[in-house]
Amino acid sequence: MKKQFLSLAMGVAILAMTSACNSNTSDSSMGDTTAVDTMMADTSMTETGVEVGGAMMVPSKNIVENALGSNDHTTLVAAVKQAGLVETLSGTGPFTVFAPTNAAFAAIPKATLDGLMKPEMKADLTKILTYHVVAGAVKAADLTDGQELTTVQGxxxxxxxxxxxxxxxxxxxxxxxxxxxxGVTHVVDAVLMPN
Incomplete structure (x- = not known):
């Protein structure tokens, strides 16, 4: 009987320790999750960026993710999607993009713009869009008067x-x-057209 009592007492002790460990683990993991959530919230609140088109463009997002937030670049985003360049411009880069606004696209005759957005014009649209992209991260301080930049389009x-x-x-x-x-984006007020 003494043996049974000791076995039962040991079993209860092990069960109690296991429960205590599990509750500490879940409390700890909940605490860790809360800490991570808090850190992520703090990071997004403290991350500095540039406001474009009513949205904050931040360094933690790629060029396409940032452009998707801009109300001033919906035409550019639609064109990038139509040309199949989303994956490329979401890649590692680095890229420098000269990003025309909706107003810049509106300066192009509507028939021309509508024509470029047709599936059969994808090659021409791609040439125009890649003419707005330069390899490397070129900031304003890197630009000099008279400088020539070679585009991805060539x-x-x-x-x-x-x-x-x-x-x-x-x-x-x-x-x-x-x-x-x-990479880096510079907002421009006109669509750049290759020769």
């Missing part, structure tokens, strides 16, 4: 700087140095 972009105003071909940079996880 064409050249001419940089002009006068009285602090940066022009890329005929487009004015309206917001510079929008840093993303895979």
């Amino acid at each position: 064409g050249k972009l001419k940089v002009s700087i006068k009285d602090g105003v940066v022009m890329i071909n005929n487009a004015k940079v309206t917001i510079a140095d929008v840093v993303s996880s895979n």
